[in-house]
Amino acid sequence: MLRFDEPWTLFLEILGGVPNTVSLALASLVLGFVLAVGLALMRLSPWKPVAWLAYAYVYFFRSTPLLVQIFLIYYGTGQFEGLRESWAWPFFREAYWCAMLALTLNTTAYTSEIIRGGLQAVPWGQVEAAKACGMNAILRLRRVIFPQAIRQALPGYGNEIVLMVKSTSLASTITLLEITLIARKDASSTYTLDALVIAAAIYLFINLLATRGVAWLEYRLSPELREARILKALPDPGLSHVH
Amino acid sequence: MKKTITTLAAIAALAVAGLAAEAAAEWKKGSPVRIATEGAYAPWNYTDSSGKLVGFELDLAVDLCKRMAVTCEVVQQAWEGIIPALQAGKYDAIMAGMSITEKRMKVITFSRSYAATPAVFVVKSDGPFAGLKAAVDAVTMDKIDGAEKDAIATVKKAFAGKTIGVQIATTHENFLNEFVAGDVTVKTYDTQENLDLDLQAGRVDAALAAMSYWKPLLEKDGGKGLKMVGPGFTGGPFGNGVGAGIRQEDQALADMFSKAINAAIADGTVSKLAVQHFGFDASAKN
Amino acid sequence: MPEWLSLLAWGDTGWGDEMVRGALVTLQVAVVAFALGVVIGAGGAAVKLSRVPGLPLLGDVYTTLIRGIPDLITIYIIFFGGGQLAMSVARLFGHTGYIEIDALTTGVSALSVISGAYSTEVIRGAVMAVPKGQIEAAKACGMSRWTLFRRILVPQVARYALPGLGNVWQLTLKDTSLISVVGLTEIMRQAFVASGSTKQPFTFFVSAAVLYLALTSLSNKVFNGAEIWANRGVRRA
Known part of the structure; x- marks a missing residue:
């Protein structure tokens, strides 16, 4: 059943949840x-325990539902009297901070995999070339590896944003008054x-804006691919069936 | 985006057209009346260990049906679908601890109320609000003047800058939004259980719910460190008590229920059943 | 015995058996929703790749909506609107009784619709990965459409789609936790009931997390096995 007597007031009411939704997504x-x-970087570390720790973190956060993670951080922490009386309680007391913590920890796991994929896609020859030019490790990361890794990772990261x-x-579900809760109440x-x-x-x-934004960024960051893409978008010259 | 809304609107319009098809039945002596209850809201209506529906409303239904001289059948229905299924004709009346509110009156109609359970604040018994008291014990919100204003002011002052938790989409939430929001932060919960967890954890300073919910809970496990404080609120935003929900086109059936409830209140039957199930007289007055 | 362990005991005193029963419900819902999702996905991919005007657009609307709207909102819409929709459809066919959609059906259909959208994308990608030359070659050999579909397309699409479908499975499995909001007693709901009654939420949400970890790890193994099986006979460089 839908009612159309007061769609505008309802729309404005739900719009009131946008700041919480957007700030939560952006911050995390x-x-x-x-x-x-x-x-x-930890996962790619040659030092095994460090790499293993990073792997365990990623594995946990990717293998359990976000809802469990949120409840664990919100309702779970309420169980401990020691925590309730500690300096950390003002943080855990608030649904907003609990949600942000859970979302941050969760996206860290997924994003690190995307970045790792990007880092591994950088041809080793370029790293060697940078070394040969006398670049130190930091300079190599900053000038050679990261710019390419980020470009490589951007499409995947766009998905992550959505x-x-x-x-x-x-x-x-933990009482934070954002878009969904306002709508659900009604x-x-x-x-x-x-x-x-x-x-x-x-x-x-919101997601449309986000994907447009990422597409624009992708366009800006890959000038050398731009020409090729324009060519691809042109009408089929009649050769595309040839593989 | 526009496409989405149009499609969904079309689907929904289809649904509305389907729902309106039910025709009004004729109600007289001997008619079969199907009554729905939730069976999960002790002590109003619940299921005992043998799977039988029992509780205040089940006993009351037997009495009312005798007075109306109709043959009754009680069916169980989940709370979420209880109003839509009434409209769809799965049964004819709802007796499930449902408060008579303006919002619900837009969709269905009600008999007169048979019970009114006050809304009460609960706090931690070792906390700073354990001693909260108002000048009066019972506040009726139908007409708000002197005594009612005082009681609300007492609550407002005590909880100013604090957080009160309440279950989503309840009359209690409406009350808090209308009278104390602004000075007090109102937090809404999916379930009463989650609210209880946060009350224990101290994320909310107080919780507002029906006395009929709190009383049995506080009597279990040594009260679980919780305590009822302040006055009990009824009337006004809490709706006009609890009544039988009925389809709008069946006004005749609603009138039959109201007449029977009047008689049952007058001869003390409702009070007797209420004391037996709730431990206090939750019968509707006047 | 430490307190948390006795809380998780088997039988009437603890919640261990209830939690494991919840895990079985989770697994059932996930399996059914995933299977239906693959069916929807195959149909969706066919729709998206079809040359009938309008159809690909319809497929795009479906996948764009599902992938752009939070799963929780999709579930609520199906939860609040599904029963009414089913009834009005039934009325068109002359059935006037009351149809109730229970929590299980609501949950399974919502999750199927969601996982179906992701499966659509995966299967579409897999179909497009089959080299056109092979299809042309099959036609040249005189294969009928059905033989071509069965012998050339399906085996390869299955192989290309498996890793992606593995991801969809994981997503569906984790999404079952959202069904707790409509009252289905799976792992999450069970953890909630237990926390409410014992006031030990941390213990039960950690147990829930462990159960999900077990389910995802086990199913990972199954999918890896399936991938190896599907890739048998593929020559590696």
Whole structure:
């Protein structure tokens, strides 16, 4: 059942959840990216225990549902009286920070795999060439490895951004008033779908913006591929069936 | 995006068209009446260890059906689908601890109320709010003047800057939003269980729910360190008590229920059943 | 015995058997939803690759919607709207009774629709990875459409799609946790009931995490085995 008597007020009400949703996604993506670079380097470390630790972290966060991770951090921490009386409690007390922590830890695991893939795609010959030019390790990372790895990782990271925007909806299960919870409150008290459909549209719009943004960044970061892509987009010259 | 909404709207319009097809039945003596209950809301209605539906409303239903001279059948229905299934004609009435609220009145109609359980705040018994008291024990919110304002002010002052937890889509949530939100942070929970967890953890300073929920809970396991404080609230935003939910086109059936409930209140049957099940008189007054 | 261990004991005193039963429900829901999702995915891929005007667009709308909307919202929409939809469809066919969609059906259909969208993309990619030359060669050998489909297309698509479908399986398995919101007693819901009753949420959510880890690790093994089997006879450089 849908009712169309007050769609505008409902839309504005749900729009009120956008700041929480977007800030949660943005903050955890930024924090998660920084941590993920470290984690990816750890996984590629020649020192086995470090690489293994990073692997275990990635394995845990990718093999369990985000919902479990969120509940563990939110409801789970409430079980310990010691924690409740410690300096850390003002942090864990808030659903917002718990959600951000869970989302950050989660995206760190996925992003580190994307970055690792990017790093491994950089041809070894280039690293050797950089060494031969006398670049030190930091300079090699900064000037040769990272720029290419990031470009390589960007499409995968675009997916991760969309997934994170979607994942913020789980914060609704720990009382955080974001888009999903506002919509759900309306749906469960009126037995109508309007609020949920509006919420779905808002998420689609945010994700549309995010994917456009990533596509633009991809375009900006790969000038040497641009020409080839334009050629590809041109009408078929009649040779494309030849493999 | 526009396409999505249009498609979903078309699907939904189809659904509405389908739902409106049910015709009103004629209600008279001897008619079969099917009553739905949830069977998971002790002590209003619940399932005993042998799988039988029991509770305050089950006993009351037997009494009311006798007074209406109809043959009743009680069916079990999950809470989420209880209103849609009524509209779809799976049964004719709902007796499931459902408060009579304006929002629900938009979709279905109700008999007069048969019970009114006050809403009560619960706090940790070793916390700073354990001593909270108001000038009166019972606050009726139908007409808000002197005494009611005082009681609300007491609550507001005590919890200013604090957090009160409440279950989602309940009359209790509506009350908090209307009267104390702004001074007090209101946190909503999917289930009462989650709210209880956060109350124990101290993420909320107080929780508001029906006394009929709290009383049995607090009597288990030494009260679990929780305590009821302040006045009990009824009326106004809490709805006009708990009544039987009925399809809007079956106003005649709603009237039959109301008449029977009036009689059962007048001769003390409802009070007797309430004391027996809740431990206090939760019968509807006037 | 430490307290947490006695909480997880088997039988009436602990929650161990309830949690494991929840895991079985999780596994059932995931298997059925994944299988239905693959069926939907095969259909979706066919729709997306079809040359009938309008059809590919329809497929695009489906996958774009599902991949852009949070799974939780999709589940709520099916939960709040599914019963009404089913009833009105039934009415079109003259059936007037009440149809109730239980939590299991709601959960399975929501997850199938979600995993179907991801499977569509995976299978479409796999079909496109089959070299056109092979199809032309098969036609040149005089294979009928059905033989071509069965002997050339399916074996290779299955091989190309397996790693991607493995990912879809993991996603579906983890998504079952969201079904707890509609009241299905799987791992998450069971962990909640137990935490509510014992006030030990950490213990039970850690147990839930361990059960999911076990399920994903085991199924990983199955998928790896399947990949090796599907790649038998493929020459490696």
